[in-house]
Amino acid sequence: MAEYTTILEGLAVMIRLGIHPHEVEPQRVLVTVEMTVGYDRPxxxxxxxxxxxxxxxxxxIRALAAERRFALQETLCDAVASLCLSDERVQAVRVRTSKTDIYPDAVIGCEIRRRRNG
Incomplete structure (x- = not known):
């Protein structure tokens, strides 16, 4: 088997994400995805x-951003991971989201890792 890491880095989306009243409107979120993809051969x-x-x-990811409101970055990360794992060749996925405009001096984010069961 040949394994590769496919990376989508820093995808900027406008998404309704958060629990605070000022987060009702869409905000800029960066999404990075790393997928371990297995093939029978190179x-x-x-x-x-x-x-x-x-x-x-x-x-x-763009469809999720347009269609859903997420309270938590953890929930968004899980939804993106499920999307990636819907392709049977994806063996593992790491998803990172970053809210870039919440604090003037920091970025706040979440990262998860998921592996295919079995």
Whole structure:
């Protein structure tokens, strides 16, 4: 088996995320995803058909941002991890979210790791 890490780093989305009254409106959140992807063999044809097309992750995160309101970054991270693990080739995923505009002197974030069961 060949394992690769596919990374989507710093995707900026406007999302309704938070528990405070001032977080009712969408705010800028950065999302980073690292997926451990397993293949039967290394790609040989240099074709996207041989590997995971990460467009589904970017599109899925943008859809979550447009469709849902999240109270917690932990819940958002879990939703993104579930999206990634919906592709059977994804063996493990690490998701990090960062609220960049909550504090003037710090970024606040959350990170989770999930592995495929079995």
């Amino acid at each position: 790609p040989t044809a240099d074709s996207i058909a041989e590997v995971l097309d990460y467009d589904f992750v970017r599109t899925g």
